[in-house]
Amino acid sequence: MCAELSSSSPRAWQRMLSGRRLNLLDPSPLDVELSDIAHGLARVARWNGQTIGDHAFSVAQHSVVVEDIALMLKPDLEIQWRMAVLLHDAPEYVVGDMISPFKNVMGGTYKAVEERLHHAIHQAFELPPELPKSIAKLAKKADIISAYLEAIHLAGFSKDEADKIFGRPAKVTNAQLDALAHLIVPLPTKAAQEAFLARFEELDQARKSELQAR
Template identity: 60%
Template sequence: MADRSPSSRAPRAWQRMLSGRRLDLLDPSPFDIEIEDIAHGLARVARWNGQTVGDHAFSVAQHSVVVQEIVAHIQPDIEPRWLLAALLHDASEYVIGDMISPFKSALGVNYKDFESRLETAIHVRFGLPAKTPRAIKTLIKTADKACAYFEATQLAGFSKTEALGFFGRPPVGYELEIRPEPASIAQARYMDRYHALVAARDAAAAPRPTAWTPKVPRRAAGRRG
């Protein structure tokens, strides 16, 4: 007789979200991903493992909105869909949390593969290419490092010289004063930005009406006299 005791079952590999979705962590499906779950989770995930000053953690949700704004500052004519990609660049962290870069390196390739599968499912869910083009990925990474520079120097105790060594210099002409927001506000701002970018993307992708000029029939030449 098969052993059906709880200890004999395979470990649970899915997470129940507040939306009611069950996300399979080993094989994530786009159908089980909801933006409300992402916004809720990211607003409660702290950057820098929470080692920041202030009454509130600087959340991944707030960070993501700033990164999207920096991308728009660097390339003002960028397509709205790539701004959406920038907003979602850390969306996988609503499941796996915000692991600092040294820890990601320590975990190795298996972690990166897991993160990549989840990112692909998120992109498919929200109508983005499964893989972000290299140029866009580089642009988002530049904006991500710029945001990290401001976070490091204003919240995480880094000197400007130290931050420059790790993250490089922010874009010329861009200044940022960071004020960490409560989770509820960060979540609402993330959702608002998501809806604005989706509307802009859909408007840009919609076919434009063709200009039409009605033809006026020529009057038949009549005889005079």
């Protein structure tokens, strides 16, 4: 029996609480469920959990904050792109939030897995596999602004360190940064999960209403 197990191919799929079995080597959009994404992201800690407070700052909460920032930067952002921004870290419900230094060590292997998952997730929610460059750039900027604020308010970075590593957010006022800082307060797991689900449902309903109005 042991020899039989050792000769078999390594398992490359993840069993989800929905009952889905997601293959990391060839992920199918049919195996992507919103409930699994929200559940997973609410339990994945940003900064490897090295943040202040009684709760970890989850990727689910970070995703909602990044969508808030993107909308602040571009108030006329289309609904589908707001949804894409919300899902910018969605693959982490499977692979976790690998910190940047470790991603650099892993190189292209991690990126390839992440991209396959991203494409499957986008297909599941009727988004294009690749974002327009302007939207990808906006999502990245919003992500960096959130990371900048998290670094200062949660992860123990000084402002000078954050300015050097992430860059002081351009074209964002101090008043806007202060307002955003109020969002960088870690929520309990259940609250973060519910916030992510609520934001997705809000955007999904708005998108359906837009389609019906055409």
